[in-house]
Amino acid sequence: xxxxxxxxxxxxxxxxxGTLYRxxxxxxxxxxxxxxxxxxIFVFLLVHVLDTAMVRVSPELYNETIGTxxxxxxxxxxxxxxxAVLFHALNGIRVMLVDFWSKGTxxxxxxxxxxxxxxxxxxxxxxxxxxSNIFGG
Amino acid sequence: xxxxxxxxxxxxxxxxxxxxxxxSNYELYSWVFMRMSGVVLVVLVLxxxxxxxxxxxxxxxxxxxxxxxxxxxxxWQIWDLLMLWLAMLHGTNGVRTIINDYAERDTTxxxxxxxxxxxxxxxxxxxxxxxxxxxxxxxxxxxSLLPSFCxx
Ligand code: HEM
Numbered sequence: 001x002x003x004x005x006x007x008x009x010x011x012x013x014x015x016x017x018g019t020l021y022r023x024x025x026x027x028x029x030x031x032x033x034x035x036x037x038x039x040x041i042f043v044f045l046l047v048h049v050l051d052t053a054m055v056r057v058s059p060e061l062y063n064e065t066i067g068t069x070x071x072x073x074x075x076x077x078x079x080x081x082x083x084a085v086l087f088h089a090l091n092g093i094r095v096m097l098v099d100f101w102s103k104g105t106x107x108x109x110x111x112x113x114x115x116x117x118x119x120x121x122x123x124x125x126x127x128x129x130x131x132s133n134i135f136g137g
Numbered sequence: 138x139x140x141x142x143x144x145x146x147x148x149x150x151x152x153x154x155x156x157x158x159x160x161s162n163y164e165l166y167s168w169v170f171m172r173m174s175g176v177v178l179v180v181l182v183l184x185x186x187x188x189x190x191x192x193x194x195x196x197x198x199x200x201x202x203x204x205x206x207x208x209x210x211x212x213w214q215i216w217d218l219l220m221l222w223l224a225m226l227h228g229t230n231g232v233r234t235i236i237n238d239y240a241e242r243d244t245t246x247x248x249x250x251x252x253x254x255x256x257x258x259x260x261x262x263x264x265x266x267x268x269x270x271x272x273x274x275x276x277x278x279x280x281s282l283l284p285s286f287c288x289x
Contacts, residue, residue, distance in 0.1 A: 035235060042228035046256055049221065049264045052204070056267045059201035059275070059282040066199055078196065082186060089183060092175045099172065126191065133195045 026112035034091050037084040044081055075134030079127060086122055090115040167230055174227040181220040202284040205273035209284065214268055221264045229257045 051069075054062040069078075094111045098104040104111075190196055207213040232253050240246040274287035 038228070038231045039235065042232050045224055045228060046260055049260045053263055053267045055201060055204050055208075056271060059205075059278050062201045062204070063282060070196070075196070078190075082190065085182060085186065089179050093179065096172050096175065129191055129195055133197045 024109065026109045030091050030094070030112050030115070033087060034095070037088040037091075040084050041081070041088060070134075072134050075130065078134075079130055082126055082130070083119075083123060086119055086126075087115070090118050167234075171227060171230060174223045178220070178223055178227060181216065181223065184216070185220060201282050205271075206284045206286075208268065208271050209273045209286065218265065218268050221268070222261065225257055225261050225264075229253050 051065050052062075054065045068074075091112075094108070094115050097111060098108050189199065208217070233250060236246060236249045236253070240249050274283055280288060
């Protein structure tokens, strides 16, 4: 994917409009996804610690709590979360390579596609395992 | 030779600074922390997902006995404690950055940050207490819900 500079909309004063980062395509979308997945994981983590804390109340309450997660709707939600975590982790490594590896900025674009490739490679076995669990395989 | 009012010169080779700033290097340390914690979290979080969702029956096997079996060992206690603290510090600091980027009104920005700092304290304190005070074999609990080693 080669992308020229995106057309920049300007205000009447001629300044770039909006606050959206307009870099090259791969870099910009990697950044957008890194943000969205980061917030999503954070919100989930808050809930996840609260539900796990039920182990401290009683075995029954804990089993009941996670019992409400054991249906296919929640199962798909879990798959989405794993997808988000895997992307964030892989792209996080890419961000660090861009920052610290001397050739990082030169290879940021192929690294973005490597992130996508590794993400697919890791998602496939996970989805086989997880979907067969939640759909009772 | 020396004039009494000559401007003070920096010592040779002292670090260059464009402006003499009285601000701290907080944002620099936070940037470094995001990367250091990120490296550790790759192992902790992906290991957590693998052991809980991929090994054995995956999610279907999650229940009290499973959690109790893990936290009976100091290895998983320390693993989960470290993961809790690092993920919460990393996540809270990351969301702080995002709030600073998008919330333009001072009061909105302030209260959104107070909200996530409050969530940070509640979740980290609660999670830490749960890991440290957890009893895998609570007295009086239904034995069929407990890990097998409780009967011994
Ligand atoms: C699994 C391993 C992880 C790695 C390798 C990783 C890596 C990173 C890195 C390097 C950054 C800095 C990005 C930048 O400065 O541009 C970052 C930002 C962020 N991370 Fe993570 N992270 C991981 C896990 C998590 C977890 C578990 C959470 C949530 C609790 C999280 C939430 C965030 C948030 C909200 C940001 C801010 C995004 C932004 O400023 O655009 N990350 N992550």
